[in-house]
Amino acid sequence: MADKMRVRFAPSPTGPFHIGGARSALFNWLLAKKDEGCLVLRIEDTDRERSTKESEENIKEALKWLGITWDEGIDVGGEHGPYRQTERLHIYEEYTKKLLASGQAYECFCTDEEIEAERQALKDAGKMPIYQGHCRHLTEEQKEAYRAEGRKPTIRFRVPENQEIIVDDMVRGRVTFDSNGVGDFVIVKSDGIPVYNYAVVIDDATMEITHVIRAEEHLSNTPRQVVLYEALGLPTPRFGHVSLILGKDRTKMSKRHGATSVDQYRKLGYLPEAIVNFLALLGWSPTGEEEILSAEQLIEQFSMDRVAKNPAVFDIDKLNWINAQYMKNADPAMICDLAIPHLVEAGYITEDISAEEKAKLVEFTAAVQDHLSYAAQLTELADLYFNDAFDVTDEEMKEILADETVPAVTSLFAQKMNELEVVDFAAVKAIFKAIGKELKVGGKKVFMPLRIVTTGQMHGPDLAKMIPIIGRERILARMARTLDALK
């Protein structure tokens, strides 16, 4: 066996790249990085009907976006290739020949209908629905007769009876299975394509994988894999089955809980570093109190003994909080780019936005980015910047504007704004201060009415920052229009 740690991520490219898959990839990557080991990316595409190139591309793109790099595998190559299962059929065939020759596997001519009928009958009788071994001992003549009928055999593995199958799992501890509950299972379908449980064993062994870290749902497959390793005389890797990811209501994470694919979060303008940070915390706990951790820190701290047995809960509020931490320091131009498709969709801008408009929008983004959990949320603040034609209908706002000091505050503001040579944050702030002083009114009586007449809102990012970005002309026009409408 290889002396350094060799782990793998082995997705089936059958759909959008799920958050759970990304977490498995990440845990493997962290382990490989920490141990200076090797991460292999293998594509498990034996389900030909459901596997697509598009999904494979999507998985690769998402991994790259997250910064999860692989040392061996599709695209990058390596000594243990090919790395796509449908390109490895000749390898599986060699092993199948050996298993058939030694009698550890046999041809099974039962049809799907016959198998199903047997299963149903067993279930009805309250028994375990496992294959009863009809084809276990066929003679050559019987096989020939079946062939003559046009039946195409599957290959079944002969599971040893009365054995305790032990999985010493890195997360779940020692788990034992009774081989009698497994039943002879199909390893190669009648079209010659191996099933997952078979291909995975040959691949993991021939790729010299030392540790298999994957989702808990595969724990029930593990006894089948263990008996195959033993039959093939191949070294069994160590297993670590990472708990399911549940929604906040403690049911399995699904579309009902919101976005489940990495792509959806990417499109909403979440940042890859934040997703990585969040995924790492799904089932693993850091060594200290600090939860905002860079990839380097995660690598340094990660270990399987801090991976929890109990299910991880996907808490979107936590993801938003983590993402917001990363947003604060992110480049506003980048956040703006992430938000643009959403602003276009919401009708605020068109795709052919001019460089000048774009520069303004970046300034706006910089001013509000502390208020965003993710880039697409910019659309929720966009009215502030884009909407010059708001109406003030809210009673509380109207009441504030009915105060006797408002006419003086607003006219002095207009006057001072017009006198300014340069409209910038410091100048606007100074104006607010001066108005308060000259009219002897408190700060709140200055900026609350000014905020309402210039934005149509009661709360929001620092008004002194907003005003220079929206610009003097538009600000004064907004104010005049609002005051007019209230007359």
Ligand code: GLU
């Ligand atoms: N292709 C399997 C899946 O995507 C991988 C299981 C494994 O890691 O062994 O679920």
